[in-house]
Amino acid sequence: MRIGFISLADPSDPNAISGMPFHAASALAATGAEVVPLTPGGRFSDKPAKQTLAFLPRAIRKNPQIRNLRNAVRDRLKSAIEQVQAAQAYDRLIGIAESMSADIGRQLDSLDRPLDALFGVCISSPLYALKTDLPIVYFSDATARLVATTYAKWTRMPETKKQGFEEIESVALSRTAAGLFASQCTLDSAINDYGLSPDRAHLLPLGSTVVPDAYDTIHIDLPSRERLELIIVAADPIRKRLDLCVEITRELAARGWNVTLHSIGGHTRAALSCERVRVHGFLSMGDPIDRDIHKTLLRRSHFMLLPSTGEMFGIAPGEAAHFGRPSLVSAVGGLPTAVQHGKTGLCLPVDASAKQYADEIERLADNPDQYRAMSEAALERARTTLNWPAFGRRAIEVIRDVVENQAERRPRVCVGAE
Numbered sequence: 001m002r003i004g005f006i007s008l009a010d011p012s013d014p015n016a017i018s019g020m021p022f023h024a025a026s027a028l029a030a031t032g033a034e035v036v037p038l039t040p041g042g043r044f045s046d047k048p049a050k051q052t053l054a055f056l057p058r059a060i061r062k063n064p065q066i067r068n069l070r071n072a073v074r075d076r077l078k079s080a081i082e083q084v085q086a087a088q089a090y091d092r093l094i095g096i097a098e099s100m101s102a103d104i105g106r107q108l109d110s111l112d113r114p115l116d117a118l119f120g121v122c123i124s125s126p127l128y129a130l131k132t133d134l135p136i137v138y139f140s141d142a143t144a145r146l147v148a149t150t151y152a153k154w155t156r157m158p159e160t161k162k163q164g165f166e167e168i169e170s171v172a173l174s175r176t177a178a179g180l181f182a183s184q185c186t187l188d189s190a191i192n193d194y195g196l197s198p199d200r201a202h203l204l205p206l207g208s209t210v211v212p213d214a215y216d217t218i219h220i221d222l223p224s225r226e227r228l229e230l231i232i233v234a235a236d237p238i239r240k241r242l243d244l245c246v247e248i249t250r251e252l253a254a255r256g257w258n259v260t261l262h263s264i265g266g267h268t269r270a271a272l273s274c275e276r277v278r279v280h281g282f283l284s285m286g287d288p289i290d291r292d293i294h295k296t297l298l299r300r301s302h303f304m305l306l307p308s309t310g311e312m313f314g315i316a317p318g319e320a321a322h323f324g325r326p327s328l329v330s331a332v333g334g335l336p337t338a339v340q341h342g343k344t345g346l347c348l349p350v351d352a353s354a355k356q357y358a359d360e361i362e363r364l365a366d367n368p369d370q371y372r373a374m375s376e377a378a379l380e381r382a383r384t385t386l387n388w389p390a391f392g393r394r395a396i397e398v399i400r401d402v403v404e405n406q407a408e409r410r411p412r413v414c415v416g417a418e
Helices: 016-030 047-060 064-109 144-150 159-174 184-192 242-254 269-273 288-300 315-321 354-365 368-384 388-409
Strands: 002-007 034-038 117-121 136-140 178-181 201-203 228-234 259-265 277-281 303-306 327-330 345-348
Touching: 002 016, 016 034, 016 117, 016 388, 034 064, 064 159, 117 388, 136 388, 144 159, 144 184, 178 184, 178 388, 184 201, 228 242, 228 288, 228 315, 228 354, 242 259, 242 269, 242 354, 259 288, 269 277, 303 315, 303 354, 315 327, 315 368, 327 354, 345 354, 354 368
Parallel strands: 002 034, 002 117, 117 136, 136 178, 178 201, 228 259, 228 303, 259 277, 303 327, 327 345
Antiparallel strands: none
């Protein structure tokens, strides 16, 4: 099967868009499919506005007497630019989507051999005005509606811009033969917010990026009062609530646990000032040393914490599961799909306190049989579901189904005797 793989980023780049295009394309190729990359030109960017403002500080920053004037001018100019951008946002977004679609169309026309289907990761914009008769299978971990209500940057965007993204998402989903969604939350949004037919919507959790080496043996290391290690992976320490994890750590320490919290990603003042927190900073998955450090920390830890205020999926709990480590997460967004409550970890209310998290950790840590059962269940789900080979196998099944269904619907030409 020959599949056109549409992606906003180069699918050979393991770091682009959280690595999703890279791993999805690799997973499809591993099934024996021929994957043909199709990457549109054009991007959504606010750089022109930022560059317009940037010259002001450089031009007058050496004169402290007019600093207040500089700030006033900058704020007024920024407000004016934002008003103009808001008025033009809808037309600009639609124009970029149409340009992307046309670019993909030209690439399709230039292929030396035909494709059987199109597949892509987070590709609403390139699909918006794409002219093709090929069946389209669409994968995403989010919808525009969910993103606009989850991430601070998006909640503050002008309404005209939100309307543009909404229209693009709605049209793209209406054109898909099948939609694959990383979480139940996203699948429900595609159906309820955008009218995707339930029989064309499929749940397909994301695979994990940081996993043990093939020859590694996973040992279930039981927590104890003498050694209890927690871990959080938080590129955005505010949304993922690193400070709450610090509070949880302090609460457990106050109860007599020799507890350590490992923090990967961004940091906060509270994390840096707590003697029980080890801040490891950002670790690059493209760096073998950083990758080994990440794996070592997962292997050492007993629980993954991710008490986010919003999350489209949550790859970190899946990665912890590959090392047999259960996760305690907030029951928001896609996290209840990544973590099966009561089986591979716990999903707590988003407003759960540090004390509530500490209570649950203490209960599991004091019950070796329950902790071991949860760890083994997490490892089993990681090996059967939360991995990229499983993603590829399920995706290719759906792609084959839509190709066969389209072939059956094509009108047949019958040649009969006169």
